[in-house]
Every structure is written in structure tokens, then in C-alpha cells.
Amino acid sequence: MLFDFPQAPLQPLSLPWLATANVEAAILRLDLIDPLVSGNKWFKLRNHLQQASVSKAPGLISLGGNHSNHLHALAAAGKRFGFATAGLLRGHAQETPTVRDLQALGMKLHWLGYGGYRARNEPGFWGPWQARYPGWHCIPEGGGGPAGAQGCALIMEQARAQITALGWPGYDAWWLAAGTGTTLAGLVLAEAGAHAVHGALAVPRDHGVPDAVVALAGAHGYQLHDACRGGFGKFDDELLAFVAECELHSGVPLEALYTGKALLALRDKVEAGLFAPGARLIVVHTGGLQGRRGYL
Ligand SMILES: *Cc1c(COP(=O)(O)O)cnc(C)c1O
Numbered sequence: 001m002l003f004d005f006p007q008a009p010l011q012p013l014s015l016p017w018l019a020t021a022n023v024e025a026a027i028l029r030l031d032l033i034d035p036l037v038s039g040n041k042w043f044k045l046r047n048h049l050q051q052a053s054v055s056k057a058p059g060l061i062s063l064g065g066n067h068s069n070h071l072h073a074l075a076a077a078g079k080r081f082g083f084a085t086a087g088l089l090r091g092h093a094q095e096t097p098t099v100r101d102l103q104a105l106g107m108k109l110h111w112l113g114y115g116g117y118r119a120r121n122e123p124g125f126w127g128p129w130q131a132r133y134p135g136w137h138c139i140p141e142g143g144g145g146p147a148g149a150q151g152c153a154l155i156m157e158q159a160r161a162q163i164t165a166l167g168w169p170g171y172d173a174w175w176l177a178a179g180t181g182t183t184l185a186g187l188v189l190a191e192a193g194a195h196a197v198h199g200a201l202a203v204p205r206d207h208g209v210p211d212a213v214v215a216l217a218g219a220h221g222y223q224l225h226d227a228c229r230g231g232f233g234k235f236d237d238e239l240l241a242f243v244a245e246c247e248l249h250s251g252v253p254l255e256a257l258y259t260g261k262a263l264l265a266l267r268d269k270v271e272a273g274l275f276a277p278g279a280r281l282i283v284v285h286t287g288g289l290q291g292r293r294g295y296l
Contacts, residue, residue, distance in 0.1 A: 039287015
């Protein structure tokens with residue numbers, strides 16, 4: 001299929017606190033699938049790209065902040081697959097490494113201010129943009145919604161194809177960072193109850209994961225864990241030290257906002273005995289490394 005991507009490697013993840021608890025983990029390196037279209041964002045975009053292709057849309061339009069991994073992946077995918085792209089940005093014009101990349105990738109940028117951006121979920125929001133960009137395919141913030149979630153089912157297939165090569169007889173659970181929860185929803189739907197899926201919420205419950213995703217996880221008996229440490233985009237010294245230490249021990253590059261917070265929440269839960277000795281976990285590296293240029 002035209003918009004399919006290379007296999008993300010599934011690698012043993014070795015960290016002292018996992019060994020102490022006798023919990024085994026492997027990390028699915030979505031950060032390695034492509035230098036530009038990184039992480040879970042390509043999976044979330046896949047069906048949108050297909051829809052845009054079927055409807056012969058000349059371009060793709062979506063929203064995000066000035067470090068947005070989603071807009072970055074969209075701009076790169078647009079360039080790769082021959083779609084024009086437009087990005088609606090939160091706040092006022094600002095140069096960040098991400099914004100420079102978006103421009104270099106040919107994305108047309110519109111700065112909405114803060115109030116304008118807050119209106120993104122109002123019913124009339126897309127009208128003027130559809131008038132300005134006739135026939136373009138509009139993608140919800142973060143690549144969310146059912147089309148985004150369906151593409152994430154492929155994450156499960158990629159991991160399962162590599163379990164035997166790892167020498168594992170099977171696996172017990174997934175662990176991944178959640179923002180909009182779209183990736184999480186995709187895995188929950190794909191697993192259909194076969195294995196537990198744990199979401200580490202990098203965004204506070206009240207303005208992150210939609211109720212529908214929480215309900216979906218709950219319906220399968222899955223737990224969502226708070227990992228946001230005071231808010232999306234907030235850092236603290238313990239988090240940054242933890243990220244540096246994990247990178248050193250595991251050799252896996254991380255960013256603090258999502259993958260770092262998800263691993264720190266995992267450590268706390270492993271130390272609290274959430275997983276029985278001998279448990280095997282698949283940790284998803286959701287990518288996002290381009291974003292860390294903006295804050296580290
Ligand atoms: C966007 C992103 C997430 C969150 O994905 P959702 O599907 O919105 O939950 C997690 N990790 C990284 C690195 C991201 O860029």
C-alpha cells in the first residue's frame with residue numbers, strides 16, 4: 001500500500017528498575033521508522049492520507065502548537081506523497097526549530113492566536129478554512145478521530161510480528177504515552193481484550209484524552225495512569241534527570257514530554273508492584289524527538 005511504512009524494530013529494553021522487579025520489557029521503536037515522519041504520527045496519518053488520495057484532495061490541513069510533532073509529520077508526509085499542506089498554529093508567529101522545518105517542508109502557516117485556536121472545536125470553525133482551501137482534507141488536532149485510531153492497529157501487527165524473534169512466548173501488556181489517546185484507542189480496538197493496554201496520560205484528564213477513549217479503555221478493563229506531572233509541557237528536575245539516566249542505561253533516545261513521562265510513570269508502577277514477576281511488556285516509543293530541539 002502506497003502509504004505504508006517500514007517495520008519499527010522491537011528491541012529489548014534494559015533498565016535497572018525493570019530487572020529488580022523481574023519484569024521484562026521490549027521497546028517498539030516508532031522513532032526509527034523515518035527521519036522525518038516520526039513515531040505514532042505516521043500511523044495516525046495513514047488513513048487520512050488514503051482518504052485524501054481517494055477524494056483527490058489537493059492538500060491537507062490541520063492544527064497544532066509551535067513544537068507540534070503532528071504538524072511536523074504532516075508537513076513531511078505531504079511533501080513525500082505529493083500533497084500541499086497548511087498548518088493552523090496556536091499563538092502568535094514565532095520561530096522554533098519545528099516551525100522552521102514546517103516552512104522548509106513547504107507547509108503554509110496561519111497563526112490563529114490563542115483565542116482563535118481555542119475555537120477549534122466549535123461547529124463553524126472549519127467553514128472559512130474550507131472556503132479558503134477548497135477540497136482540502138481537514139485533519140482534527142493531533143490526527144485524532146476514528147481514522148487516526150484505525151491506522152494505529154498496525155502498531156500491534158508490527159510488534160506481534162517480532163515477538164518470536166525476541167525469544168518471547170508471548171507478551172502480557174502494552175505501555176504507552178497518551179495525549180489525545182488516539183494511539184491508545186487504536187491499540188485497545190486492535191487487541192479487543194487479548195492483552196492489557198496501559199496508557200500513561202501526558203496531558204491532564206480534563207483537557208486531554210476524550211471521554212470516549214476513557215470509556216473504551218474502561219470497557220476492556222484497562223487502566224489509564226496519570227503521568228502529566230503538573231500539566232502538558234511541564235518539566236521538573238526529577239523528570240529530566242530520569243530521562244538522562246534512562247537514555248544512558250538503555251541507549252534509547254527519549255524526549256521528556258511524552259516518552260520520558262511515560263517511562264517515569266512506568267517505573268513508579270513497576271516499583272509499586274503493578275506487574276507480577278516474569279511479566280513481559282511492550283513499551284511503545286511514540287517518537288517525538290524532533291520536538292525536543294525546542295526545549296532541551
Ligand atoms: C503525539 C504524541 C503522543 C500522543 O499520541 P496520542 O495518539 O495523541 O495519544 C505520544 N508521544 C509522542 C512522542 C507524540 O508525539
